[in-house]
Amino acid sequence: MRICFLVPELGRSGGAETIRSYARLLEARASFEVELIRADGEPIPEGDDPYDVAIATWWGTAGHLWRVPARRRAVLLQSIESRFYEERHFFERLAAEEVLSLPVAFVTVAGWMRDLLAELRPDAPCEMVRRGIDKSAFPPRQRAPREGPLRVLVEGQPSMWFKGVHEAVACVGAMREPAELTVVAGDPADAGEVDGARVVGGLDPGGMADLYAESDVLVKLSRVESLGLAPIEAAHVGTPAVVTPYTGHEEHVVHGRNGLVVGFDDAPGTVRALDRLARDASLLGTLSEGALETAREWPSAEDAADSFADALRAIAERPAPDAEPALQDLARARLRRLELTREYVRQSEAALERAEGERDWLRRALQEARDHVEELGTAMRGLEGIVAQKDRLIEDIRSERAYRAAVAVRRALLRRGG
Incomplete structure (x- = not known):
């Protein structure tokens, strides 16, 4: 069986390791030929020899499924990916949700996602394969009684x-x-x-x-x-x-x-x-x-790979999903996206209008403050001039002979009185 995984990248996340594990273990089986294709970087292969199953592994790769020649198409759901985004990531959340409306088969890694899909898309084929653990890398350990913190x-x-x-x-x-x-x-x-x-x-x-x-x-x-x-x-x-x-x-x-x-x-x-x-x-x-x-x-990693291989065989042997219910669901999703986008734009415009109003008020307040500062500066300069005049007047008075004589008399009187 010839399959391909469409991947956005292969970092160190648990999801990326799951894809690597399946690709490696399936490739080791004589009946499988596996390719990993970077959907956002490498040219998508074209040709007359289609894959038996093309598998999208992230919502951003699902749109590339129809660029790949394949007899069947599937999405590996390792989570409901719209939940990874905060509310402010509005468009990413809606785009991730729309993947659930595509006319494809699904493979989930947990029972709760299989049950959710059964409610949302009862027409969609769905297999559940839990992620296995490499038992050789994680063997049981003898644990000594704990001492200390x-x-x-x-x-x-x-x-x-x-x-x-x-x-x-x-x-x-x-x-x-x-x-x-x-x-x-x-x-x-x-x-x-x-x-x-x-x-x-x-x-x-x-x-x-x-x-x-x-x-x-x-x-x-x-x-x-x-x-x-x-x-x-x-x-x-x-x-x-x-x-x-x-x-x-x-x-x-x-x-x-x-x-x-x-x-x-x-x-x-x-x-x-x-x-x-x-x-x-x-x-x-x-x-x-x-x-x-x-x-x-x-399950071990080998057990999970066996189950995943069985799921791919079932997808390949089963008739392709009926596109009509999926397209109806996708149309509803698009309508919902349009209505939510309209409301989001309305709220964004209202927030923008409030922000612009606050900005304009702050600009006016700042200009008024600058005007007051200028007025105060002018007044302060005037006061400084008056104080300087008084200082000069005082010095003039102190420099007069009559003032000095009066001061000398006062001191003499004070000495006599003492």
Whole structure:
């Protein structure tokens, strides 16, 4: 089977590593021929020999699917990507949402996304393949009883708003019990200021496994995730996690069994959970054993590649999706985008008008202040002239012979009187 992945880039993110892993493991199978195509950089290949399946891996690559000769087209959904953007990134959010309306098959990495697509696009073929773990890189570790401060590992890029890294760091800093804090980031150079933490990054899977094993607990307070890869990797070496209830956590974290779930924006609750783990070695041990049990049931990278290969075969063998329902859904999405854009423009114009009004008021106030300053300057110069005249008058009086004589008489009288 001949397939291609359309990629925007292949950095150090978990999503990029998933694509690399599938490409590598599928290529090792004799029945697969795999290509990675940079959708935004390299020329899109053309020719009469179509791919069996062309796969977009990010919303920005989905539009290139029809530039690739292919019998079937699919989108690998590693998250609902519109959620990565803040409200101010209006157009990116809408563009990412429109991918869900395309006449393609979908492959999701989590059950919650499969269920969501079943509601939004019941006509769309959808396969679910969980991301596997390289069991050789993340083998179970023997964990000695903890001595000293609680060793806390916070995972995530601090510069990404939805990762909750700064919130996690603040919670560790607010603990009553002693703790040692490490932050692991994909790009430490772009981490910014992280108070009271050792910041590391750029680690290979073996290095990450060692870091997890050196930690007593992983803290991940994300607002947006598909599954949350770090807690799954950490579980494989017996490190439990404290997580927020982001989408996908329920597929591998069970509160009180292999980790603890705290609320969004619940800093006091998170601090209490960490202090509890620092004080209760028995609870920490129970969660560690539960994490290892979860890891044993999680698919390996080879298992996931097998499931992904089965999903691609199913997509290739299944008739191409009916374009009519997809186009209807896309038309509704475009109409929604148009209406929301109109409202966004209206609000932007109103904000611009307010800003221009405030600017004009400030300009007038500044000019009035300058005028007052000029008036005050003129008045001050006039007063300075009057004071100078009085100073000269005083000096003239003091220089007169009669004044000096009067002063001498007064002094003489004062001496006699004394």
